[in-house]
Amino acid sequence: MSRQSQVSAGILAYRRNHGLEVLLAHPGGPFWARKDIGAWSIPKGLVESGDLLACARREFTEETGLIAEGEFVALTPVKQKSGKTVHAFAIAADFDLSDCRSNFFEIEWPPHSGKRKRFPEVDQVSYFDIATARHKILPYQEPFITELAQKLGAI
Numbered sequence: 001m002s003r004q005s006q007v008s009a010g011i012l013a014y015r016r017n018h019g020l021e022v023l024l025a026h027p028g029g030p031f032w033a034r035k036d037i038g039a040w041s042i043p044k045g046l047v048e049s050g051d052l053l054a055c056a057r058r059e060f061t062e063e064t065g066l067i068a069e070g071e072f073v074a075l076t077p078v079k080q081k082s083g084k085t086v087h088a089f090a091i092a093a094d095f096d097l098s099d100c101r102s103n104f105f106e107i108e109w110p111p112h113s114g115k116r117k118r119f120p121e122v123d124q125v126s127y128f129d130i131a132t133a134r135h136k137i138l139p140y141q142e143p144f145i146t147e148l149a150q151k152l153g154a155i
Contacts, residue, residue: 006084009056010044011068012075012144015094020154021127022145023095024136025063028102028123030109040136042088042144043122052087063122065101068093075147080140088144090151100125130154 013023024040026032032039045059053072060068072089079085102120109117130149134142148154 006082007047007052007087008044008084009047009052009059009087009089010042011056011060011072012042012088012090012148013060013068013093013095014090014148014152015092015127017094017127018129020130020149020152022130022133022148023093023125023127024133025122026124026126028120029105029107030119032123037135038137038139040128040133041138041141043125044086044088047087053089056087056089062103064095064125065099066093066095073148073151075144078140078143086141088141090144090148097125097127 015021015023025043026036026040043060043063045055045062047055049055057068060066068091070091070093072091075088075090077085077087102122104118105121106116106118109115128136130145133145137145
Protein backbone atom coordinates (compact mmCIF):
# COMPACT_ATOMS: atom_id res chain seq x y z
CA MET A 1 0.00 0.00 0.00
CA SER A 2 1.46 3.40 -0.96
CA ARG A 3 1.83 6.08 1.69
CA GLN A 4 -0.59 8.25 -0.30
CA SER A 5 -3.36 5.69 0.14
CA GLN A 6 -2.65 5.03 3.83
CA VAL A 7 -5.05 6.31 6.47
CA SER A 8 -4.40 6.71 10.19
CA ALA A 9 -6.76 7.59 13.02
CA GLY A 10 -6.13 8.81 16.53
CA ILE A 11 -7.55 10.49 19.59
CA LEU A 12 -6.94 13.98 20.93
CA ALA A 13 -7.95 13.84 24.59
CA TYR A 14 -8.45 17.13 26.37
CA ARG A 15 -9.31 18.45 29.80
CA ARG A 16 -10.03 21.80 31.39
CA ASN A 17 -7.54 22.05 34.22
CA HIS A 18 -6.19 25.58 34.61
CA GLY A 19 -7.42 26.23 31.07
CA LEU A 20 -7.66 23.89 28.11
CA GLU A 21 -5.03 21.14 27.98
CA VAL A 22 -4.50 18.39 25.41
CA LEU A 23 -2.90 14.97 25.79
CA LEU A 24 0.07 14.27 23.52
CA ALA A 25 2.37 11.28 23.19
CA HIS A 26 6.13 11.31 22.61
CA PRO A 27 7.29 8.54 20.27
CA GLY A 28 9.68 5.98 21.68
CA GLY A 29 12.79 4.58 20.09
CA PRO A 30 16.22 5.92 19.31
CA PHE A 31 15.24 8.24 16.46
CA TRP A 32 13.02 10.36 18.73
CA ALA A 33 15.04 10.07 21.95
CA ARG A 34 16.53 13.58 21.85
CA LYS A 35 13.69 15.30 19.98
CA ASP A 36 11.04 17.33 21.76
CA ILE A 37 9.75 20.42 19.92
CA GLY A 38 7.73 19.30 16.91
CA ALA A 39 8.02 15.61 17.83
CA TRP A 40 4.92 14.87 19.92
CA SER A 41 1.75 13.42 18.41
CA ILE A 42 -1.78 12.36 19.11
CA PRO A 43 -1.84 8.61 19.82
CA LYS A 44 -2.73 7.15 16.43
CA GLY A 45 -2.16 4.29 14.04
CA LEU A 46 -3.01 2.79 10.67
CA VAL A 47 -6.64 2.06 9.92
CA GLU A 48 -6.96 -1.65 9.20
CA SER A 49 -10.73 -1.67 8.76
CA GLY A 50 -13.25 0.87 7.58
CA ASP A 51 -14.09 1.99 11.12
CA LEU A 52 -11.99 5.09 11.85
CA LEU A 53 -13.17 5.55 15.43
CA ALA A 54 -12.64 1.89 16.36
CA CYS A 55 -9.09 2.13 15.00
CA ALA A 56 -8.44 5.39 16.86
CA ARG A 57 -9.65 3.87 20.14
CA ARG A 58 -7.59 0.69 19.64
CA GLU A 59 -4.41 2.63 18.85
CA PHE A 60 -4.97 4.99 21.78
CA THR A 61 -5.18 2.03 24.15
CA GLU A 62 -2.19 0.24 22.58
CA GLU A 63 0.02 3.34 22.81
CA THR A 64 -1.07 4.63 26.22
CA GLY A 65 -2.69 1.75 28.08
CA LEU A 66 -5.67 4.07 28.68
CA ILE A 67 -9.25 3.49 27.54
CA ALA A 68 -11.03 6.40 25.86
CA GLU A 69 -14.77 6.27 26.45
CA GLY A 70 -17.42 8.91 26.04
CA GLU A 71 -18.61 11.32 23.40
CA PHE A 72 -16.16 11.71 20.52
CA VAL A 73 -16.05 14.70 18.18
CA ALA A 74 -14.58 14.17 14.72
CA LEU A 75 -12.00 16.78 13.71
CA THR A 76 -11.10 17.73 10.15
CA PRO A 77 -8.60 15.21 8.69
CA VAL A 78 -5.08 16.39 7.81
CA LYS A 79 -2.52 15.11 5.31
CA GLN A 80 1.12 14.34 5.99
CA LYS A 81 3.71 15.42 3.41
CA SER A 82 3.86 11.76 2.35
CA GLY A 83 0.19 11.93 1.41
CA LYS A 84 -1.11 9.80 4.30
CA THR A 85 -4.43 11.08 5.66
CA VAL A 86 -4.81 11.31 9.44
CA HIS A 87 -8.21 11.46 11.13
CA ALA A 88 -8.63 12.58 14.74
CA PHE A 89 -11.41 12.36 17.28
CA ALA A 90 -11.50 14.63 20.31
CA ILE A 91 -12.78 13.52 23.70
CA ALA A 92 -12.98 15.20 27.09
CA ALA A 93 -10.98 13.01 29.47
CA ASP A 94 -8.85 13.69 32.53
CA PHE A 95 -6.77 10.52 32.59
CA ASP A 96 -4.52 9.43 35.44
CA LEU A 97 -1.24 9.31 33.53
CA SER A 98 0.47 7.15 36.15
CA ASP A 99 -1.46 4.25 34.57
CA CYS A 100 0.13 4.74 31.13
CA ARG A 101 1.99 1.95 29.40
CA SER A 102 2.79 1.42 25.75
CA ASN A 103 3.13 -1.51 23.43
CA PHE A 104 6.61 -2.22 22.03
CA PHE A 105 8.20 -2.51 18.62
CA GLU A 106 11.45 -4.18 17.63
CA ILE A 107 14.14 -2.89 15.26
CA GLU A 108 17.76 -3.58 14.46
CA TRP A 109 19.74 -1.32 16.79
CA PRO A 110 22.34 -0.04 16.36
CA PRO A 111 21.85 -0.01 12.59
CA HIS A 112 23.68 -2.75 10.67
CA SER A 113 24.68 -4.45 13.95
CA GLY A 114 22.55 -7.52 13.46
CA LYS A 115 21.18 -6.97 16.99
CA ARG A 116 17.45 -6.51 17.62
CA LYS A 117 16.20 -4.22 20.37
CA ARG A 118 12.72 -3.50 21.73
CA PHE A 119 11.45 0.03 22.33
CA PRO A 120 8.13 1.38 23.58
CA GLU A 121 6.04 2.87 20.79
CA VAL A 122 5.36 5.81 23.14
CA ASP A 123 7.82 6.73 25.87
CA GLN A 124 5.93 9.67 27.46
CA VAL A 125 2.41 11.07 27.58
CA SER A 126 1.52 14.42 29.01
CA TYR A 127 -1.15 17.08 29.08
CA PHE A 128 -0.03 20.45 27.71
CA ASP A 129 -1.68 23.85 27.61
CA ILE A 130 -2.62 24.92 24.08
CA ALA A 131 0.37 27.24 23.53
CA THR A 132 2.87 24.58 24.61
CA ALA A 133 1.09 21.83 22.68
CA ARG A 134 1.33 23.84 19.46
CA HIS A 135 5.13 23.83 19.80
CA LYS A 136 5.43 20.20 20.90
CA ILE A 137 3.16 18.56 18.30
CA LEU A 138 4.25 17.43 14.85
CA PRO A 139 3.56 20.48 12.65
CA TYR A 140 1.06 18.77 10.34
CA GLN A 141 -1.09 17.81 13.39
CA GLU A 142 -1.28 21.34 14.80
CA PRO A 143 -4.60 22.02 12.99
CA PHE A 144 -6.23 19.44 15.29
CA ILE A 145 -5.34 21.60 18.31
CA THR A 146 -6.50 24.80 16.64
CA GLU A 147 -9.83 23.28 15.57
CA LEU A 148 -10.45 21.81 19.03
CA ALA A 149 -9.64 25.11 20.76
CA GLN A 150 -12.00 26.95 18.38
CA LYS A 151 -14.82 24.44 18.93
CA LEU A 152 -14.43 24.80 22.70
CA GLY A 153 -14.17 28.59 22.57
CA ALA A 154 -10.64 28.57 23.98
CA ILE A 155 -9.30 30.91 21.27
